[in-house]
Amino acid sequence: xxxxxxxxxxxxxAAMLAxxxxxxxxxxxxxFVSHLYPxxxxxxxxxxxxxxxxxxxxxxxxxxxILSQLGLALAxxxxxxxxxxxxxxxxxxxxxxxxxxxxxxxFLGLGFLGRKAWADTRFTEPSANAIHVEVTANQFVFNxxxxxxxxxxxxxxxxxxxxxxxxPVGIDANDPAGKDDIVVPTxxxxxxxQVELLIRSQDVIHNxxxxxxxxxxxxxxxxxxxxxxxxxxxxxxxxxxxxxxxxGHSRMHSYLNVVSDSDYENFLKQxxxxx
Amino acid sequence: xxxHAQSAHxxxxxxxxxxxxxxxxxxxxIQYFLLALTAVVVGIVLSVLMRFHxxxxxAHLPFVSGGLMTQEQYLALVTMHGTIMVFxxxxxxxxxxxxxxxLPIQIGAPDMAFPRLNMLSFxxxxxxxxxxIAAFVVPGGAPISGWTGYTPLSGIGEVTxxxxxxxxxxxxxxxLAVLPCVTAGRSQFYCHAD
Numbered sequence: 001x002x003x004x005x006x007x008x009x010x011x012x013x014a015a016m017l018a019x020x021x022x023x024x025x026x027x028x029x030x031x032f033v034s035h036l037y038p039x040x041x042x043x044x045x046x047x048x049x050x051x052x053x054x055x056x057x058x059x060x061x062x063x064x065x066i067l068s069q070l071g072l073a074l075a076x077x078x079x080x081x082x083x084x085x086x087x088x089x090x091x092x093x094x095x096x097x098x099x100x101x102x103x104x105x106x107f108l109g110l111g112f113l114g115r116k117a118w119a120d121t122r123f124t125e126p127s128a129n130a131i132h133v134e135v136t137a138n139q140f141v142f143n144x145x146x147x148x149x150x151x152x153x154x155x156x157x158x159x160x161x162x163x164x165x166x167x168p169v170g171i172d173a174n175d176p177a178g179k180d181d182i183v184v185p186t187x188x189x190x191x192x193x194q195v196e197l198l199i200r201s202q203d204v205i206h207n208x209x210x211x212x213x214x215x216x217x218x219x220x221x222x223x224x225x226x227x228x229x230x231x232x233x234x235x236x237x238x239x240x241x242x243x244x245x246x247x248g249h250s251r252m253h254s255y256l257n258v259v260s261d262s263d264y265e266n267f268l269k270q271x272x273x274x275x
Numbered sequence: 276x277x278x279h280a281q282s283a284h285x286x287x288x289x290x291x292x293x294x295x296x297x298x299x300x301x302x303x304x305i306q307y308f309l310l311a312l313t314a315v316v317v318g319i320v321l322s323v324l325m326r327f328h329x330x331x332x333x334a335h336l337p338f339v340s341g342g343l344m345t346q347e348q349y350l351a352l353v354t355m356h357g358t359i360m361v362f363x364x365x366x367x368x369x370x371x372x373x374x375x376x377x378l379p380i381q382i383g384a385p386d387m388a389f390p391r392l393n394m395l396s397f398x399x400x401x402x403x404x405x406x407x408i409a410a411f412v413v414p415g416g417a418p419i420s421g422w423t424g425y426t427p428l429s430g431i432g433e434v435t436x437x438x439x440x441x442x443x444x445x446x447x448x449x450x451l452a453v454l455p456c457v458t459a460g461r462s463q464f465y466c467h468a469d
């Protein structure tokens with residue numbers, strides 16, 4: 001029977017590894033605490049709720065991260081090999097029940113607390129006086145269609161899609177309801193009024209994303225996906241596509257213009273007059 | 276002890292049967308680890324090239340024809356980095372590596388339930404890795420639809436643009452990589468559990 005030689009692990013190596021881990025933890029925490037790359041301020045109440053949920057999740061998971069990694073660093077050093085015999089254990093059922101229950105409570109709790117941030121834009125119906133705008137994504141542009149003075153969207157016919165002749169979304173020329181539809185490459189909405197977007201795609205999967213709204217929704221061909229928001233601050237914000245859609249994906253973007261009520265009315269009048 | 280003696284097999288002799296085409300679960304587990312390690316290095320190189328291009332988009336690269344990275348080449352880096360990392364690191368290392376190495380030891384078994392199938396599954400995974408790496412050197416280049424492979428972008432390449440679409444090759448490589456690891460490996464894990 002071979003007698004095991006007493007192999008003493010290097011304390012220096014264990015200490016350096018533990019120290020490296022501590023440094024990584026400190027560096028990671030610093031990057032978040034110092035807000036090196038802050039997100040732009042939200043311009044919707046739902047955006048504020050999303051930020052709150054994000055911060056809450058970060059605090060909870062951050063505490064667990066710090067404790068577990070520092071505990072790992074301690075274990076690396078304290079239980080390094082210095083020739084001791086391995087200690088056999090059959091586990092600890094009480095601990096297992098405790099930390100499994102804690103994890104379940106945390107996960108379910110965070111999900112429950114975040115329900116409002118998600119449900120408000122997706123499970124609640126828009127108000128009756130919401131402004132409806134159809135968003136059509138295709139390689140590699142966004143087009144936005146307003147229903148016009150009659151308040152109705154005209155029918156669409158894919159065979160009549162013709163960007164070069166001013167019909168990028170394919171409005172059916174035979175439908176009277178489509179005669180006054182306004183199609184523009186940027187999205188203009190009034191401040192403090194609810195807007196419902198009907199998001200669709202003509203070719204591949206795209207995504208409608210505005211950072212300041214904290215709103216992101218895939219545009220899936222064959223589907224019309226409704227989503228609504230209320231912008232509470234005037235300004236111009238970038239709309240970007242965040243779903244890889246081809247070679248021009250990085251250049252696919254537009255702008256959201258949040259304007260006053262009077263500017264919005266002027267915008268509609270100008271577009272109607274230009275038709 | 277008697278059941279262990281009945282199931283024991285003669286130790287392999289020769290380098291090839293001992294270290295290359297070994298049926299020993301620990302050797303196969305280490306082989307999976309080494310494959311995952313190789314794949315992660317390849318994936319890291321691809322991600323470094325991606326980030327290099329983002330920081331210096333006009334830099335001339337010696338190994339790129341024409342010097343400047345094209346859009347197709349950048350998207351190929353993105354797609355292949357994700358594909359290799361997910362299918363050849365995240366599935367290979369935990370399941371193939373840790374599973375093969377530790378499961379029999381943990382339950383006191385002498386080896387996996389089907390050692391030859393286990394060996395075969397590793398080498399099929401290895402062939403899949405070689406095949407997917409070969410995508411960089413075939414005509415048309417590597418796929419550029421993202422590792423998630425969402426259709427229609429990945430499915431109708433003829434329509435969505437030049438170089439789009441995965442074609443049958445990458446999907447087949449994924450099947451070659453994942454199916455042996457999952458079916459052969461998992462079936463042996465289940466047999467052991469029973």
